[in-house]
Amino acid sequence: MTLAPSTLSTVVDIDQLLAAARELRLAGRWERAALLLDSAAVTEPAARARIALAAAEVALERDWFAGTDTAAEHITEAKKVVPDGDWDMAFLQLRRDYGRLLLVGGVLSLGPAGKDPESLTALVEGARALHERAPDEVRRGWASMYLGLITDNHFADRAAAPAHYTAALRAAEAGPDDLLAREALRHLGDHDHDAGDHDLALDRWRRATALGARAGTVPGTLSQQMLLAVLARDTGDESGACALATEIARWAEAIGAGRLRAQATAFLAGTDPTAPPPGDGS
Structure with a gap:
């Protein structure tokens, strides 16, 4: 007798399930990751909370790269089962708030112009609180990373942001955490690029690209290669820059990363893409 797929039941270790969903998320297989998490029939509260958090993170990352808007619903659902005060839940909310505030009237806007000052204050205070109560050094590093991003992209304080990225990089190297190191090197390299130090920017951006690839982030590695294309153009290699960008566009379309x-x-x-939008006040 052959059972219909919907009647089959398999016991899967929760840690292995979440690891598989994470790898699918990083690879840009957001729909498959979401379906895998949705298929988990668990009743134990702690396991339900972990799955709900993972599902919200899948939605958040999909929104970032694909330009969709699905994370709010998943975050709301996760808050129903995740204990109050959970650091990871608060960090997920901070990440969504950070991304949402980047858009003013649906248009990317760097700097504080056009943004609610109270929302910006709440955002940076939330990041500071997460930094202070981080349960480990890597999470503290992620809070430092977002303090830098908020300082850079919402307050346009280019002088203050690199110290936060440097702290994040130290935490990543101590962890180790390849994704955190990638993020820190990516944004430190951006400051090197703006300062005209192309050699240091190239070194950091190449390291960030390799770390992203090692961590398995396909859209993240493509976005990092976009910066290498920028640097190729800046140093006179227009044909190389366009060849790389053409492949990035092709890959991004293939995985559904519309924004990229x-x-x-x-x-x-x-x-x-590294230049601020015109008229953003930064």
Whole structure:
């Protein structure tokens, strides 16, 4: 007798399930990751909370790269089962708030112009609180990373942000945490690039690309390669820059990363994705 798939029951270790979903999420297989988590029939409260958090993170990352808007619902559902005061839940909410505040009228806006001052204050205070109560050094490093991002991209304080990225990099190297190190090197390299130090920017951006690849983040590695294309153009290698951007656009389209594809396509048309949008006040 053959059972229908919906009637089959398999016992799967929760840690292995979450690890598989994480790898799918990093690879840009967001729908498959979400379906895998949805298929887990668990009743134990702690396991339900971990799965709900993982599902919200899948949605958040999909929104970031694909330009969708699905994380709010998943975060609301996760808050129903995750204990109050949970650090990871608070960090997930901070990440969503950070990304949401980057858009003013649906348009990317760096700096404080057009943004609610109270929301910005709450955002940076939330990041500081997460830094203070982080349960381990890597999580403290992630809080430092977002303090830098908030300082850079919402307050336009380019002088203060690198210290936060440097603290995040130290925590990542102590962890170790390849994804955190990638993020820190990516943004430190951005400051090197703006300062005209192309050699140091190239070194950091190459390291960030390799770390992202080792961690298995396909869209993250593509976005990092976008910065290498920028540097190639800046140093006179226009043909190399366009060849790399063309492949980035092709890959991004293949995995459904619409926002990243649009960035690569705009680069091919002459736009610098590292430049602030015009009129953003930064």
